[in-house]
Amino acid sequence: MTASRPDGRSKPGEQTLGRFAAGQLTRLCDALGMDPADAETYAQVLVESLGHAAGRSLDRPPPFLSTLSDDHTPVEYSLAFTPDAPPTLRLLLEPGCGADTSAHSGRVGLRVIREMAQRWNFATDQLDTLEDLFLPASAQGAFALWCALELRPGGVPKVKVYLNPAASGPRRAAATVQEALRRLGHPRAFAALPPADGYPFFALDLGDWDVPRVKVYLRHDDMSAVEAGGLSRMNAGPASAEIQEFLRTAAGFDADTPDRRTDDRRDARLRGRPALSCHAFTEAASGRPSGFTLHIPVRDYVQDDREALARAEAVLRRCGMDTAPLLRSLAAVTRRRPQDGVGLIAYLALVHQQGRPPRVTAYVSSEAYAVRPPLARQPAEAEATRRTPLLTG
Structure with missing residues (x-):
């Protein structure tokens, strides 16, 4: 490899985080039929949002151990599939990935969001209302602020912000979520949430959304399919059987051999990285969510990406969605074989929102810094230590 400069910045022609991720994003846009001009715009936004970290050589380790991905790349992609329509491409970023503390990262992230608001003419009032809750001067936690961009024709994305409820300490996470919902005009929303083992994310839609959402993410340790089927609190939401079927397919509960991180299929539970549920609120009158999503960390329940791809394809086919864009997208991100x-x-996520058809979302890692080797089949007693769940989009 070519030696990098002592300050971490690259030499001319050397591979950097910004070049690597921008190349992936440009190829993804092309694979999904987006206009080249829009692809160039979004690639530029990606590089600008990463700040100094974008110019850092990939010959050096990541400057900050971002929890956005397993190899600490502060970039992730996702594809949202619906029947009879091309998938929507989304980009998740950690703008403060080069900061030395969580508090500093949050300040950088907030500045980047406000610059986006000026560029694309949207308000940040709701985010400003929550600044003291989620971005305190002594912020704690593995992350402070993530930004998701839903890429649309025309070069103007929809913007989402993800905040850390544990910014003032994990014991205050539930109270932080409850207070945030109250400030945003949803005083009854917290009581409508199902039981949870943690509150990893709080999210806001900013900008040009038909119906902006406030979203609360919950962590569910050691969850079974039956328990997952009872998590939705939507009026006229998804059937329990549909949620159970999705979890069983994504987690491999219906496979011939029980997974190394699940119990016997008669009472199968997710024993590795936990599942997440997301509850979206758009109106306060009913106090109930208008959206429900179940996120399964498929990478923790497969031996390799060949198996993960098979699970994703099975989910998409069951929902009547085309699998070809996913295959093209994976080829755009990496040249390595899935195995x-x-x-x-x-x-993999199953998304329900009132007034819209169900969606399936596949989250795709950049792998700028490293590729995790395939997992060996291990006995249940050798299961990996549970880590903080990662998400995005």
């Missing part, structure tokens, strides 16, 4: 690593497909 040569695990984690390229990080999560």
